[in-house]
Amino acid sequence: MLTIAMPKGRIFEEAADLLRKAGYQLPPDLDDSRRLIIEVPEENLRFFLAKPMDVATYVEYGVADLGIAGKDVLLEEERDVYELIDLKISPCYLAVAGLPNTSVDEVAPKVATKYPNVASSYFREKGEQVEIIKLNGSIELAPMIGLADRIVDIVSTGRTLKENGLVEYETIVDITSRLIVNQASYRLKDKEIGQLVSRLSEIIAEKAV
Amino acid sequence: MSKLLMFEKPVGMRDTLPHIYETKRKLKEAAEREMRSWGYRFIETPALEYHETIGEASAILDRQLFKLLDQQGNTLVLRPDMTTPIARVAASKLLKERVPLRLAYSANVYRAQQREGGRAAEFEQIGIEMIGDQTVSADAEIIALLASILKKTGIERFRISLGHIRFTDELFRQILGTEERAEHLRRFLYEKNYVGYREHVKSLALSSIDQQRLLRFLDLSGELSCLEGAANLIEGGAGSEAIAELRNLYERLQEYGVAEYIKFDLPLVSHMSYYTGLVFEVYVDGAGTPVGNGGRYDQLLEKFGRPASATGFGLRVDVLLSALEQLAEEEKVHCILFSNERRLEAIQEAKKRREAGEAVLLQDVAGVEDVDRFTESCKSVSFFVGKAASGREF
Numbered sequence: 001m002l003t004i005a006m007p008k009g010r011i012f013e014e015a016a017d018l019l020r021k022a023g024y025q026l027p028p029d030l031d032d033s034r035r036l037i038i039e040v041p042e043e044n045l046r047f048f049l050a051k052p053m054d055v056a057t058y059v060e061y062g063v064a065d066l067g068i069a070g071k072d073v074l075l076e077e078e079r080d081v082y083e084l085i086d087l088k089i090s091p092c093y094l095a096v097a098g099l100p101n102t103s104v105d106e107v108a109p110k111v112a113t114k115y116p117n118v119a120s121s122y123f124r125e126k127g128e129q130v131e132i133i134k135l136n137g138s139i140e141l142a143p144m145i146g147l148a149d150r151i152v153d154i155v156s157t158g159r160t161l162k163e164n165g166l167v168e169y170e171t172i173v174d175i176t177s178r179l180i181v182n183q184a185s186y187r188l189k190d191k192e193i194g195q196l197v198s199r200l201s202e203i204i205a206e207k208a209v
Numbered sequence: 210m211s212k213l214l215m216f217e218k219p220v221g222m223r224d225t226l227p228h229i230y231e232t233k234r235k236l237k238e239a240a241e242r243e244m245r246s247w248g249y250r251f252i253e254t255p256a257l258e259y260h261e262t263i264g265e266a267s268a269i270l271d272r273q274l275f276k277l278l279d280q281q282g283n284t285l286v287l288r289p290d291m292t293t294p295i296a297r298v299a300a301s302k303l304l305k306e307r308v309p310l311r312l313a314y315s316a317n318v319y320r321a322q323q324r325e326g327g328r329a330a331e332f333e334q335i336g337i338e339m340i341g342d343q344t345v346s347a348d349a350e351i352i353a354l355l356a357s358i359l360k361k362t363g364i365e366r367f368r369i370s371l372g373h374i375r376f377t378d379e380l381f382r383q384i385l386g387t388e389e390r391a392e393h394l395r396r397f398l399y400e401k402n403y404v405g406y407r408e409h410v411k412s413l414a415l416s417s418i419d420q421q422r423l424l425r426f427l428d429l430s431g432e433l434s435c436l437e438g439a440a441n442l443i444e445g446g447a448g449s450e451a452i453a454e455l456r457n458l459y460e461r462l463q464e465y466g467v468a469e470y471i472k473f474d475l476p477l478v479s480h481m482s483y484y485t486g487l488v489f490e491v492y493v494d495g496a497g498t499p500v501g502n503g504g505r506y507d508q509l510l511e512k513f514g515r516p517a518s519a520t521g522f523g524l525r526v527d528v529l530l531s532a533l534e535q536l537a538e539e540e541k542v543h544c545i546l547f548s549n550e551r552r553l554e555a556i557q558e559a560k561k562r563r564e565a566g567e568a569v570l571l572q573d574v575a576g577v578e579d580v581d582r583f584t585e586s587c588k589s590v591s592f593f594v595g596k597a598a599s600g601r602e603f
Contacts, residue, residue, distance in 0.1 A: 060497070062497015080498075084404070085403070183401065183497075183498065183499065184493075184496060187370055
């Protein structure tokens with residue numbers, strides 16, 4: 001039996017879709033079910049839904065054998081897990097944004113973000129010292145109401161930024177979702193995991209053509 | 210930080226309560242007995258060492274070291290592993306004795322944890338080091354002993370994954386040319402980031418054959434047959450020798466009767482620079498992190514002024530404990546309750562039973578509030594209370 005941690009929200013639909021295309025029979029009400037844990041005995045699989053930011057944590061501790069997590073989460077959390085395949089779903093990127101035609105405060109530039117580790121190492125590598133302000137959502141608010149000069153956030157279409165009158169200054173890194181695996185499961189359940197990986201890889205390769 | 214509450218402990222520090230202590234003791238005894246029966250001798254080293262010596266030579270990252278200052282201003286570390294102190298002792302003293310040395314240890318090691326719970330900052334490691342023997346026989350022996358220990362401690366399902374650093378190094382050297390480029394690629398393996406590895410390989414200006422070689426390398430895991438694939442990837446030299454060594458090792462492990470626990474995993478590197486040949490990790494059912502790891506580290510001893518080859522492994526007692534299905538029953542003791550009038554009789558009775566090898570708890574009845582609750586967990590109880598001539602047993 002394999003336990004898979006699935007991210008709620010944005011990535012979920014695409015991830016479930018990919019698994020179905022790979023031939024896994026998932027129940028149709030997987031996501032709107034109120035249950036947190038869903039067993040699919042026919043496939044010898046068990047799913048649970050988690051906050052996207054937490055998926056890698058469950059996998060690292062081994063309570064989930066596998067998980068589907070955005071690269072943004074992996075970069076931020078630096079969990080000790082195998083990042084096995086790029087599922088090429090939910091493409092987006094991390095970017096630096098702010099109000100148009102503004103420069104940052106010279107003494108203490110402030111950056112608001114949900115990704116404090118990614119943001120701080122990005123600016124450090126650029127040779128800039130900034131002050132990071134951690135927020136948990138609606139990051140776009142920060143420059144609009146004067147909390148920060150810049151934000152570091154996920155951009156998929158750019159619509160949210162535009163609607164709030166913000167512009168992108170720099171792209172940090174491209175993001176897609178990845179299949180991650182617990183290191184012990186990777187060894188002890190190698191056959192089952194190998195099968196899942198090859199079925200998924202096939203579908204991803206087909207889609208790429 | 211807010212004021213500490215009296216029950217708080219530093220991050221990652223744990224108490225061992227009696228019932229867990231018993232399970233741990235049994236587990237350690239079984240392991241230690243096995244190590245002794247293979248001719249390994251136990252040693253102890255101090256918990257504090259110099260940062261400049263042990264701290265810098267250790268495979269553990271600097272940010273994971275607990276550091277403090279002594280009165281002369283030297284930086285000290287709480288030992289982060291046992292391999293490095295043992296290398297120090299071996300190089301400065303023991304290597305003058307009979308070589309190869311077979312040494313064993315069972316000790317607490319310390320690694321500072323930055324993040325949330327679930328990671329111990331102090332944990333017991335039990336392991337062995339074989340110093341001064343460069344043969345495959347030495348590597349085979351330690352893996353066979355490792356398997357034997359796990360079986361003796363009651364672990365049924367486990368897996369030992371083998372890799373070989375010289376194969377990885379040689380493959381990367383042949384294809385990439387420089388150590389700098391090799392190190393860049395090795396870091397992806399170390400971080401278990403196979404997606405990043407593949408992307409990086411595809412971004413390199415290499416012939417498509419060489420790219421394929423590097424990509425196929427990631428798939429070299431599983432049964433013995435993957436060594437054939439490995440041999441096809443490499444042209445002679447140290448890489449082929451490494452594969453021959455792994456085959457050789459596997460044959461010996463078959464002779465020891467432990468081949469069923471072995472899988473190959475050539476992309477396994479475990480560490481950025483510490484190991485020099487065979488490298489392995491051990492996984493058991495029921496634990497999400499490796500229960501132990503080891504390999505050949507032929508360059509450590511020379512840091513202490515006396516070059517010698519060495520191979521060994523360490524097992525984490527806490528992870529082993531978490532994988533055990535059930536905890537050992539606490540051994541129940543006989544209880545003697547006495548009142549002052551019959552104190553002498555009670556003491557003599559306790560002495561008699563203890564000399565016969567029984568564990569006996571001697572308790573003045575005046576010191577107990579609730580006799581029923583107190584004796585609940587005892588194996589049996591005898592009372593030396595009041596004026597009667599002999600103890601009643603229940």
